[in-house]
Structures are given as C-alpha cells and as structure tokens.
Amino acid sequence: MSQLLDGQSAVVTGGASGIGRAISTAFARHGADVVVADRHEEPRRGGSPTHERIRAETDAEATFVECDVTDGAELEAAVDAADAFGGLDVMVNNAGIFGPMAPVAEIEFEAYRELMAINLDAVFRGSQIAADRLIDRGEGGAIVNVSSLAGLQGYAQLTPYCTAKAGVKNLTCSLAAELGPHGIRVNAIHPGEVETAMTTEDFPVFGTENADELAETIPLRKLGQPEDVANAAVFLASDLAGHVTAESLLVDGGARNTA
Ligand code: NAI
Numbered sequence: 001m002s003q004l005l006d007g008q009s010a011v012v013t014g015g016a017s018g019i020g021r022a023i024s025t026a027f028a029r030h031g032a033d034v035v036v037a038d039r040h041e042e043p044r045r046g047g048s049p050t051h052e053r054i055r056a057e058t059d060a061e062a063t064f065v066e067c068d069v070t071d072g073a074e075l076e077a078a079v080d081a082a083d084a085f086g087g088l089d090v091m092v093n094n095a096g097i098f099g100p101m102a103p104v105a106e107i108e109f110e111a112y113r114e115l116m117a118i119n120l121d122a123v124f125r126g127s128q129i130a131a132d133r134l135i136d137r138g139e140g141g142a143i144v145n146v147s148s149l150a151g152l153q154g155y156a157q158l159t160p161y162c163t164a165k166a167g168v169k170n171l172t173c174s175l176a177a178e179l180g181p182h183g184i185r186v187n188a189i190h191p192g193e194v195e196t197a198m199t200t201e202d203f204p205v206f207g208t209e210n211a212d213e214l215a216e217t218i219p220l221r222k223l224g225q226p227e228d229v230a231n232a233a234v235f236l237a238s239d240l241a242g243h244v245t246a247e248s249l250l251v252d253g254g255a256r257n258t259a
Contacts, residue, residue, distance in 0.1 A: 004238040006031035009085035011078055013037045013126060014095030015067050016046040018196030019146060022226030023092055023233045024050045029058035030234055033085035037067040037078035038095065044197035061085055069095045069122035081131045086138050090237045091130035093123040093168075094146040099200040104159050111150040112160045119164035120171075127175055133185065140183030142237045144171050146229070147188045149252050165190075170249055174247035187236045192252030194224040219254030 010027050015036035021043055024034045041064050043050065045126035054062035067078040082088040096119045100111040113234045127143050135142035150158060151165030169188055176186040193199055193214060195206045205211050206223070215222050232251045235241050250256050 002241060003031035003088070004234055005084075008032040008089040009035075009082040009087060009236070010090040010092060010237065011035040011037055011082050011088060011130070012092040012094055013067070013075075013078070013122070013128070014102055014146075015092075016040050016042065016064075017054060019191065019194060019226045019229045020092070020094040021050045022230035023094060024062070025054060025057075026227065026230035026234050027090070028054040028058040030061060031060060032090065032237075033061040033082075034063075035078060035081045035083075035085070036062060036064045037069070037075070038064070039066065039068045041066065042111070045200070055109065069093075069126065070117045072125055075122065075126055075190075076129050079126070079133060082133075083085050088130060088133045088141065089139070090142045090144065091126060091134075092144045092233060092237075094144075095122065096198075098161065098162075098198050099158075100160060101157050101203065103157055107160065115160040116164050119161065120167040123168050124171055127171065127186070131175065131179055134179075134184050135182050138182075140185075142241075143175065143179075143184065143186040144233050144236050144249065145170075145186070145188045146233075147172070147190045147248070149190050149192045149250070149256055151188070151190055152248070152250075152256060159173075160253055168216065172248070173246045184217040187241070187245060187247045187249060189229055189232050189236070190248055190250045190252065190256070191229045192218070192250075192255045194226055194229060196226060215253075217255070218252070219258050222253060224251060224253065
C-alpha cells in the first residue's frame with residue numbers, strides 16, 4: 001500500500017469506535033503514528049482496542065489516551081501525546097454523539113448543551129490546541145473535522161445535532177482562512193449514514209428495513225461504511241490534498257446533491 005502519511009503523527013478524537021477507529025487504522029496503514037483519544041478504550045461494537053489493533057496489524061506506533069473532549073486539559077494532554085511521535089501533524093476532531101431527537105419544545109436545554117459541548121465546542125477547542133502546536137512547529141499540517149450531512153441541511157426533531165454540525169462546517173472555513181498562511185489546511189467531512197454503533201444502537205437505521213429503503217433513495221444505492229469516511233480523511237490529511245482547504249467533502253453516496 002502507498003504510504004500517504006509516512007512519518008506523520010496524528011491525533012484522532014473518538015478514535016476507539018466507528019468512524020474514528022477506521023480513520024485511526026487507515027492513517028496507520030498509510031504510515032502515520034496515531035494517538036487514539038477517547039473517553040472509552042473499548043470499541044463500542046467489540047474487537048480489540050484501536051491502538052492495539054494498529055500495533056498488531058501495521059508498522060505504525062499507536063497509543064491510547066483517555067480523554068473526554070469536553071475537558072480542555074484532557075484534550076490538551078491528548079494532543080501533546082503526539083510529541084512522543086515527533087509532534088502533531090494531523091488533528092482529527094471526530095468524537096461526537098447523536099441526539100437529542102425530539103420536537104424542539106421538548107428538548108431539555110441541558111441535553112442541547114451537552115450535545116453542543118461534545119459536537120461543536122470540543123471541535124473548536126481541539127482545533128485551537130492543534131493550531132497552537134502546528135504553528136509552533138512551523139511545518140504546516142492538517143486539521144480534519146467530522147461534520148455530517150446534517151451540517152448542510154436541516155432535519156426535523158434533530159435541531160441540536162444539525163446546529164452543531166453546521167457550526168463545524170463554518171468553523172472549518174474560518175480556521176482555513178486564518179491558518180492557510182501557516183501552511184495548515186482545515187477541511188470537513190460530511191458523511192451520510194454510516195454503519196457504526198451510532199446508527200445501529202443510538203439511532204438504529206442499519207439492521208432495520210429503513211436501511212434498504214434509505215439506500216434506494218441515493219445514487220450509489222448503498223449506505224456508508226466507516227472505511228469510506230476513513231479514505232476521505234486519509235486524502236484530506238495527505239499531500240494529495242495539498243491545495244485543498246476550507247472544503248466540505250461529502251461522503252454520502254450522492255445523497256445530498258441529487259433528487
Ligand atoms: P460512534 O458512537 O461509533 O463513535 C463515537 C466515538 O466517540 C466513541 O468511541 C465515543 O466513546 C467517542 N466519544 C463520544 N463522546 C466523547 C467525548 N465526550 N470525549 C471523547 N470521546 C467521545 O459514532 P460514529 O458514528 O463513529 O461517529 C463519529 C463521528 O461521525 C461523530 O462526530 C458523528 O456525529 C459523525 N457522523 C456519523 C455518522 C453516522 O452515520 N455514523 C454520519 C455523519 C456524521
């Protein structure tokens with residue numbers, strides 16, 4: 001396999017499970033050493049912890065840092081764990097939760113705040129810490145933020161999630177404008193439905209008849225796998241995307257741009 005990220009060091013929040021696990025593993029397969037930052041070490045859908053899988057299956061280094069992304073000190077410690085691998089090159093702000101899903105009048109403000117703290121505030125803070133370290137190093141770098149199709153359009157009864165993910169999109173554009181002169185590229189990925197614990201347990205789509213119905217409505221006639229998003233992240237993190245910044249990259253089988 002080509003080593004698109006040879007010699008790079010990456011931090012992936014929410015790297016224990018789902019999309020973050022796939023991104024961490026794909027990065028390692030492309031030669032990057034990876035800090036897996038998550039509040040849980042065990043993958044939500046089973047298997048060995050991501051950092052152990054990387055060590056067993058690739059030549060890359062990997063470590064796990066227990067980190068709640070809503071805690072600034074823990075997030076900072078996770079980013080600084082990349083120093084053991086030569087210093088941060090790539091930051092992936094991926095950790096996120098689903099919900100609360102309810103009519104807007106019924107959503108507890110505390111639930112809204114919790115969602116925003118994880119899905120938006122922590123992306124801001126993770127980017128802020130990463131920018132500081134990357135500017136200090138003076139070698140450029142990349143920040144990849146995981147937004148959603150729900151960051152580009154509204155969905156009824158999903159206002160907090162859509163609001164946070166839309167915030168991630170414009171945060172990405174603003175940071176790209178500011179950090180571009182430092183050679184730091186900032187991009188967002190907007191996945192459609194992807195098979196993870198989020199979509200099998202928290203908001204079950206996969207494993208239900210809705211999955212087939214949903215797949216039939218999109219051009220590629222299939223829903224996404226974590227590896228689909230991981231491949232996009234590898235591209236955005238690598239020199240292949242050397243002139244790509246402030247981009248919103250859809251990984252949705254064509255759902256968004258077709259009728
Ligand atoms: P997942 O639930 O499988 O994995 C999320 C990971 O984030 C878990 O390991 C969890 O422990 C971690 N996490 C959650 N809150 C955290 C916190 N406060 N601090 C540290 N780690 C935390 O979910 P999935 O599907 O892999 O989601 C990853 C990202 O992709 C999220 O931002 C999600 O909103 C986004 N996304 C997912 C889609 C899907 O269909 N699965 C579609 C579009 C976007």
